[in-house]
Amino acid sequence: MTSPQPDIVAIGDAIVDVIATCDDAFLLEHGLTKGSMQLLDTAQATSLYAAMGSAREVSGGSAANSMAGVAALGGRAAFIGQVADDQLGAIFAHDMRALGVAFDTPALRAGPPTGRCLILVTPDAQRTMNTSPGASHELTVEALDEELIRSAAITFLEGYLWGPERPRAAMLEAARIAHAAGRAVAFTLSESLCIPGRRDGVMGMIEDGMVDILFANEDEVLHLTGSATLQQSLDALAPKVTTLVVTRGADGALALEKGAITEIAAIPVERIVDTTGAGDLFAAGFLTARCRGRDVGGCLETGAIAAAEIISHFGARPEANLRELVAL
Amino acid sequence: MTSPQPDIVAIGDAIVDVIATCDDAFLLEHGLTKGSMQLLDTAQATSLYAAMGSAREVSGGSAANSMAGVAALGGRAAFIGQVADDQLGAIFAHDMRALGVAFDTPALRAGPPTGRCLILVTPDAQRTMNTSPGASHELTVEALDEELIRSAAITFLEGYLWGPERPRAAMLEAARIAHAAGRAVAFTLSESLCIPGRRDGVMGMIEDGMVDILFANEDEVLHLTGSATLQQSLDALAPKVTTLVVTRGADGALALEKGAITEIAAIPVERIVDTTGAGDLFAAGFLTARCRGRDVGGCLETGAIAAAEIISHFGARPEANLRELVAL
Numbered sequence: 032m033t034s035p036q037p038d039i040v041a042i043g044d045a046i047v048d049v050i051a052t053c054d055d056a057f058l059l060e061h062g063l064t065k066g067s068m069q070l071l072d073t074a075q076a077t078s079l080y081a082a083m084g085s086a087r088e089v090s091g092g093s094a095a096n097s098m099a100g101v102a103a104l105g106g107r108a109a110f111i112g113q114v115a116d117d118q119l120g121a122i123f124a125h126d127m128r129a130l131g132v133a134f135d136t137p138a139l140r141a142g143p144p145t146g147r148c149l150i151l152v153t154p155d156a157q158r159t160m161n162t163s164p165g166a167s168h169e170l171t172v173e174a175l176d177e178e179l180i181r182s183a184a185i186t187f188l189e190g191y192l193w194g195p196e197r198p199r200a201a202m203l204e205a206a207r208i209a210h211a212a213g214r215a216v217a218f219t220l221s222e223s224l225c226i227p228g229r230r231d232g233v234m235g236m237i238e239d240g241m242v243d244i245l246f247a248n249e250d251e252v253l254h255l256t257g258s259a260t261l262q263q264s265l266d267a268l269a270p271k272v273t274t275l276v277v278t279r280g281a282d283g284a285l286a287l288e289k290g291a292i293t294e295i296a297a298i299p300v301e302r303i304v305d306t307t308g309a310g311d312l313f314a315a316g317f318l319t320a321r322c323r324g325r326d327v328g329g330c331l332e333t334g335a336i337a338a339a340e341i342i343s344h345f346g347a348r349p350e351a352n353l354r355e356l357v358a359l
Numbered sequence: 360m361t362s363p364q365p366d367i368v369a370i371g372d373a374i375v376d377v378i379a380t381c382d383d384a385f386l387l388e389h390g391l392t393k394g395s396m397q398l399l400d401t402a403q404a405t406s407l408y409a410a411m412g413s414a415r416e417v418s419g420g421s422a423a424n425s426m427a428g429v430a431a432l433g434g435r436a437a438f439i440g441q442v443a444d445d446q447l448g449a450i451f452a453h454d455m456r457a458l459g460v461a462f463d464t465p466a467l468r469a470g471p472p473t474g475r476c477l478i479l480v481t482p483d484a485q486r487t488m489n490t491s492p493g494a495s496h497e498l499t500v501e502a503l504d505e506e507l508i509r510s511a512a513i514t515f516l517e518g519y520l521w522g523p524e525r526p527r528a529a530m531l532e533a534a535r536i537a538h539a540a541g542r543a544v545a546f547t548l549s550e551s552l553c554i555p556g557r558r559d560g561v562m563g564m565i566e567d568g569m570v571d572i573l574f575a576n577e578d579e580v581l582h583l584t585g586s587a588t589l590q591q592s593l594d595a596l597a598p599k600v601t602t603l604v605v606t607r608g609a610d611g612a613l614a615l616e617k618g619a620i621t622e623i624a625a626i627p628v629e630r631i632v633d634t635t636g637a638g639d640l641f642a643a644g645f646l647t648a649r650c651r652g653r654d655v656g657g658c659l660e661t662g663a664i665a666a667a668e669i670i671s672h673f674g675a676r677p678e679a680n681l682r683e684l685v686a687l
Contacts, residue, residue: 049450051457085427085454085676088416099413118446118472122377126413129379144446348413 308347636675
């Protein structure tokens with residue numbers, strides 16, 4: 032389905048989303064902060080799953096959602112991530128390949144099961160994510176397909192995978208391989224940044240020049256830089272990366288390149304059903320447009336269109352024909 | 360969640376639906392008849408799954424969907440069906456219990472995996488079902504909870520499970536237990552009736568007085584009786600059961616009791632998205648209303664409301680608050 036030379040190869044969590052609706056009282060009762068992501072151990076995951084409602088299962092994972100978006104937009108996408116040799120792992124692999132995303136990381140035959148993210152969607156369309164990462168945090172340097180990374184125009188790394196040691200080492204090695212081959216490296220901060228002790232490492236990677244394109248939302252840049260205002264955050268981060276992309280929800284998005292700022296408004300959505308995957312699809316649109324030679328405004332607009340599609344329905348994988356929507 | 364004395368206990372396939380959209384050309388290419396149900400062996404299921412698009416997984420099974428509907432309507436429901444001790448089996452069990460359906464059939468520790476139904480939804484909202492029954496056809500008489508069956512007002516049997524020998528024996532035994540306790544038995548024909556050699560057995564069960572309430576669609580009654588017209592089919596079947604309920608899609612539904620016919624129109628639906636589960640939810644509405652003492656017209660109307668909700672979205676489990684919609 033995919034060319035041997037992908038536009039983008041992503042490294043991220045290989046996870047199946049388990050999506051149920053709930054009310055605000057349920058979040059309170061279980062001590063969950065609306066809109067956040069938290070990691071669960073097996074006992075916590077079992078207990079929360081038992082309490083939550085009837086669910087639907089859809090393949091997920093932040094960077095994996097982005098690659099599903101790239102493929103839906105007509106780009107050539109590949110994915111590296113760790114599943115177990117179980118039913119959910121087979122579902123994840125099927126869905127990636129069915130969308131035209133090259134996915135060949137061998138399944139783990141021993142160890143934890145394929146990761147799951149218990150996603151609770153409240154009536155205000157906010158999603159609260161509870162991740163039981165399972166096999167996905169067992170990704171090692173050995174799982175990297177070096178030739179694939181060398182051949183891709185952009186290597187895209189997921190912040191959620193920055194926490195556990197072995198996947199972090201794999202991502203740093205992937206960035207080294209990409210840069211040695213003259214390719215670009217993109218990084219998406221993800222909320223996992225808020226986990227104590229993680230900020231310095233991420234900032235260090237950015238200061239070492241390992242990140243060319245940095246994706247973040249407003250909260251994430253504030254948190255990463257420790258600044259009081261968005262402007263201060265932008266001033267601190269922009270000189271360290273080639274392209275800084277900040278999504279601002281209903282306030283649109285902006286990009287900073289060579290000292291110049293480009294801003295766009297959000298695309299109006301008739302009914303926001305579930306915000307899961309908005310950032311993932313924004314990155315998909317931006318990166319696909321960049322690989323097609325669009326200017327930075329066009330990249331932001333493509334991201335906004337892809338994000339608007341994903342929040343208009345449940346789940347973080349595209350349903351409409353994105354390729355027709357954006358006409359790259 | 361449920362009372363020890365359920366209104367309805369169902370025996371049926373315990374299956375997870377794997378739902379993807381496709382175009383008419385895909386059905387043609389894979390030799391599938393639109394709107395039909397076919398059984399797949401493992402090799403066929405693997406091959407069709409590999410060819411079909413990215414999917415969402417939702418717990419399914421015809422009678423299980425009906426029990427999900429009964430619970431959503433405020434009725435007390437229980438389910439007997441066979442899953443394997445695997446991830447999809449755990450998902451099926453979770454979803455039943457999360458909906459308030461009592462489900463305590465122990466998972467099979469050896470043998471085939473939990474059953475799956477590969478459902479292809481075409482743009483005209485028709486569903487074409489391809490069932491890999493797995494563990495679900497391993498149900499035996501030993502899995503029956505006799506006390507549960509004796510206590511339920513209605514025991515509801517699924518036609519799809521009539522084919523394989525052991526589940527058929529279990530259903531016949533359940534009907535015997537229910538009648539010995541003075542309870543009613545309902546049976547839903549299901550398309551599996553069209554499988555050669557099955558008609559005589561089902562007709563025999565009906566002629567033996569084992570079925571009090573018979574659910575069927577128009578095609579199914581024609582097929583079962585071998586009659587040329589609906590009227591002839593009704594004339595042939597009505598004397599053999601207490602209540603004959605026939606759904607007619609956009610033409611509404613009818614019930615025959617003691618020689619009297621009651622007819623209703625279909626409920627208009629703004630946009631039909633996926634017809635999967637329409638018959639299952641119709642039965643849920645009819646049976647729940649009956650347990651609440653509604654007359655036959657009220658039972659048909661409740662069935663029609665529940666069916667209208669289910670065809671307005673993907674999947675065969677209710678999403679809206681059915682209890683508020685019907686106000687039984």
